[in-house]
Amino acid sequence: MFFRWDWLRPVLTAPIVPTLGPVHPDALSVGIFEDTLRAAGTRDFLPYDKDRRWGGEKDEKVLREDVVHQPEHTLVPTLTRRGRGTVKVFAYGLRDSVVDEAAELAAKLAAAHDVAGARVVRPLGPDTAHPRGTRIQLKNFTTGACPAPDVPVRQVTDWSAAVQGTFAPFAEAMAADGLAFLHAQMQSGRCGPVLTAAIENRLVGAIGPMEIQADAIGRLQLMPQYFAVLPEARGQGLGRALWRAAMHWGQSHGAAYQLLQTEADGPSDRLCQAEGLTSLGFTHTAPA
DSSP: OOOOOOHGGGGSSSSSTTTTEOGGGOOOOOOEEEEHHHTTTTTTOOOOOOGGGGOOOOOEEEEEGOOOOOSSSSEEEEEEEEETOOOOOOOESSSSSHHHHHHHHHHHHHHHHSSHHHHHHHHEOOOOOSSOOOOEEETTTTTSSOOSSSOEOOOOOOOHHHHHTTHHHHHHHHHHGHHHHHHHHHHHHHHHHHOOEEEEEEEEEEEEEEOOOTTOOOOOOOOOOEEOOOEEGGTTSHHHHHHHHHHHHHHHHHOOOEEEEEESSSSHHHHHHHHHHHHEEEEEEEEO
């Protein structure tokens, strides 16, 4: 075993794991970190990796030979060749000096692997005085009912052919939010249902795909979705209706929870906070 849990656990201020992203606090273990090291040599997805649903090989891998593991801090570098390539160093440690050490390592490894990007990912606890970056939020489906919204929300395939035909331009307009990628997955038949809202027979909002997968300890989780509403259709409650419809779908299909990542103090973040989700901490990513 490479990692010592008595070293690593005290500095895990937020439940974020390199190459996997957020995990449920109950599933956070030394075994998950060990699994990322084993997967680095195979490029295979772990059984509970949220990205395995898109197929292919795992793009991001841990640079296992360059991990720094010490009693008071741990640095875990990862490499992706996507685009011009990026090295990210996950900096686990309570002292701010861990960021400088992580930045130095990221720059060094980016040069060694001839990639353009070097980033430091710093987990921050939920009680951080000045939250920044991305908040990790937990929706627990076992603590209360998730009723369907009052506003009509339907699966894309439940609309008329004419309305369905408006999804393509909507997805293109919201490409920055991942909807163009989602549309491509829908066309290839490689994803679950997508929930949508319409105004005057035109689709203006969507959340999906709706999919459930077992986590590292076998608990069912609702997987992350792409979520967007056209700017001109905002302010009418459609975003909240879509989100509530997604939560209703997840609970109805047996999910125990969902983990969401929202930009701190952004619209989705405020929505989730208003809906009573639990904040598990933050991740702040900055150039090295």
